[in-house]
Amino acid sequence: MDNLYRDFILEHYREPHNKGVLEPHDLHFADSNPTCGDEMSMTLQLDDAKQRVVDVAFDGRGCAISQASASILTDELRGMSLDELRAMDPGDVVENLGVPIGPARLKCALLSYKVLQGAVIGAEARWPDEADVLAGGSAP
Amino acid sequence: MAVEQLRRDVFDGSALRADFPVFDRPHRSGLPLAFLDSAASAPKPRSVIEAVADAYGHHYANVHRGIYELSEDATARFEGARRAVARFIGAPSDREIVFVRNATEAINLVAFSWGRTNVGAGDLILSTQMEHHANLVPWQQLATETGARLEYVAITDDGRLDLDDLRARLAQRPKLLAVGHVSNALGTINPIEEVSRLAHDAGALVVLDAAQSVPHMPVDVTRLGVDFLALSGHKMLGPSGIGALWGRRELLEAMPPFMTGGSMISKVTLEGTTWAEVPLKFEAGTPAIAEAAGLHAAIDYLEGIGMDAVRAHERFLFEQARDALAALPGVRLLGPESADEHAAVLSFVIDGVHPHDVATVFDHHGVAVRAGHHCAQPVMARYDLPATTRASLYVYNDLDDVERLVSAIRATQTLFGTA
Numbered sequence: 001m002d003n004l005y006r007d008f009i010l011e012h013y014r015e016p017h018n019k020g021v022l023e024p025h026d027l028h029f030a031d032s033n034p035t036c037g038d039e040m041s042m043t044l045q046l047d048d049a050k051q052r053v054v055d056v057a058f059d060g061r062g063c064a065i066s067q068a069s070a071s072i073l074t075d076e077l078r079g080m081s082l083d084e085l086r087a088m089d090p091g092d093v094v095e096n097l098g099v100p101i102g103p104a105r106l107k108c109a110l111l112s113y114k115v116l117q118g119a120v121i122g123a124e125a126r127w128p129d130e131a132d133v134l135a136g137g138s139a140p
Numbered sequence: 141m142a143v144e145q146l147r148r149d150v151f152d153g154s155a156l157r158a159d160f161p162v163f164d165r166p167h168r169s170g171l172p173l174a175f176l177d178s179a180a181s182a183p184k185p186r187s188v189i190e191a192v193a194d195a196y197g198h199h200y201a202n203v204h205r206g207i208y209e210l211s212e213d214a215t216a217r218f219e220g221a222r223r224a225v226a227r228f229i230g231a232p233s234d235r236e237i238v239f240v241r242n243a244t245e246a247i248n249l250v251a252f253s254w255g256r257t258n259v260g261a262g263d264l265i266l267s268t269q270m271e272h273h274a275n276l277v278p279w280q281q282l283a284t285e286t287g288a289r290l291e292y293v294a295i296t297d298d299g300r301l302d303l304d305d306l307r308a309r310l311a312q313r314p315k316l317l318a319v320g321h322v323s324n325a326l327g328t329i330n331p332i333e334e335v336s337r338l339a340h341d342a343g344a345l346v347v348l349d350a351a352q353s354v355p356h357m358p359v360d361v362t363r364l365g366v367d368f369l370a371l372s373g374h375k376m377l378g379p380s381g382i383g384a385l386w387g388r389r390e391l392l393e394a395m396p397p398f399m400t401g402g403s404m405i406s407k408v409t410l411e412g413t414t415w416a417e418v419p420l421k422f423e424a425g426t427p428a429i430a431e432a433a434g435l436h437a438a439i440d441y442l443e444g445i446g447m448d449a450v451r452a453h454e455r456f457l458f459e460q461a462r463d464a465l466a467a468l469p470g471v472r473l474l475g476p477e478s479a480d481e482h483a484a485v486l487s488f489v490i491d492g493v494h495p496h497d498v499a500t501v502f503d504h505h506g507v508a509v510r511a512g513h514h515c516a517q518p519v520m521a522r523y524d525l526p527a528t529t530r531a532s533l534y535v536y537n538d539l540d541d542v543e544r545l546v547s548a549i550r551a552t553q554t555l556f557g558t559a
Binding site: 004005064066104108 | 494496500501511512513517520526527555556557
């Protein structure tokens with residue numbers, strides 16, 4: 001557990017980066033974690049060509065894992081192209097958290113990824129296959 | 141009052157753990173398992189596990205058909221389990237017990253069979269804001285398909301059914317009231333005798349979700365005055381995959397089948413089919429034969445303790461846990477305060493810590509609890525909570541588990557810096 005709730009996770013939870021709603025925005029999506037009902041939304045501003053992320057924010061309440069995951073993920077997005085966002089590997093999102101995520105908390109760690117995919121792909125974006133993510137994700 | 145005096149009628153739950161092999165399993169924390177999630181599903185005593193193995197090993201054949209000794213043996217044991225369920229809930233006849241997979245299926249059976257026969261466009265169905273999704277979604281579906289209206293009885297700030305709201309809605313003369321006996325999300329024990337009387341006075345049938353009460357307290361369908369009752373075996377120390385619907389015989393007799401196929405027929409020709417007698421009319425296909433033996437053994441185990449003693453034990457533990465939680469800053473317990481109205485289900489929030497994080501920290505302290513919406517999202521919405529942490533107690537729990545719960549809360553608050 002000391003591995004899971006490391007100080008930087010708790011710091012992201014208490015003071016998340018990129019929290020709020022961007023107005024105006026080009027992309028918006030909201031979704032919830034089906035196991036707990038926690039809702040998260042994300043808003044993105046794009047460049048003039050509507051190809052790259054200029055700014056991003058997430059909103060909603062949730063557990064330390066989902067909030068830290070969203071905080072860390074959104075830090076990475078500025079400057080990325082929409083194609084890069086669509087190609088993002090959910091295993092990398094879990095790995096970037098830097099703490100071991102087991103099956104019980106995987107949805108918490110992936111909610112931000114799911115919401116981001118909804119924003120760039122649309123409502124047809126699906127939750128990634130959990131077995132694949134757990135098999136591929138070699139979190140430290 | 142000294143704890144020992146309070147305990148006078150109560151047994152030693154920790155001693156019962158020896159009957160449950162799961163407590164021999166090493167936990168990764170290195171600590172003994174404090175299992176506080178029985179409201180989700182309960183561990184099984186050795187006698188239940190052995191009854192299932194014995195049924196498969198020595199008494200197994202299909203039931204209700206074979207003209208040979210082994211099938212007669214299997215059938216007699218299957219019907220013996222039905223009689224045990226009937227006796228356990230005070231059913232007037234074992235012909236009123238329909239074996240199903242679980243309480244969810246029992247409620248769906250009523251919604252499909254009774255509902256689609258007796259509920260039409262414009263009719264009113266009542267459920268409550270307190271229900272488990274199992275006693276809510278089937279009624280939403282029924283309303284959608286039939287054009288009936290569905291309304292929900294309100295709940296109060298302290299987690300009781302709002303009886304004034306119930307009376308007001310009953311004045312519209314609904315066809316049916318679907319209500320839970322004990323709330324899995326709040327722990328509330330609803331006053332079903334009174335609720336049934338009010339509903340019947342208004343001409344409504346009562347469907348009782350008793351999944352959280354039958355395992356934990358004496359339940360008598362005649363005294364409660366309900367019309368249908370749903371229970372799950374797995375929450376009462378029995379196997380998963382078996383549950384029961386009890387219904388008043390005249391209602392069951394008048395209802396069409398839910399599922400059709402083998403076993404549930406009287407006569408089949410290519411032109412048409414007549415149905416078997418109740419309850420077989422509702423038991424299409426080969427049933428859960430060995431699971432019925434396991435459920436019978438679970439009832440024997442609970443009756444060996446005595447349901448009055450089970451209730452007294454859990455009441456004592458609830459009061460101890462409630463008072464211990466009240467003494468912790470930053471911890472809020474949902475549901476009624478009085479043990480008369482609150483089963484041993486403690487749904488609580490810890491300020492500043494999400495329930496999922498609570499449950500993960502608890503797990504690392506060897507304490508198993510449920511975190512989430514408990515399949516009762518409207519309850520969470522009612523109290524503007526995303527989720528709660530829920531500790532639920534049963535026969536194998538005792539004061540040591542309450543202490544483990546308190547320690548785990550303190551550890552969580554320390555880790556998150558909220559204490």
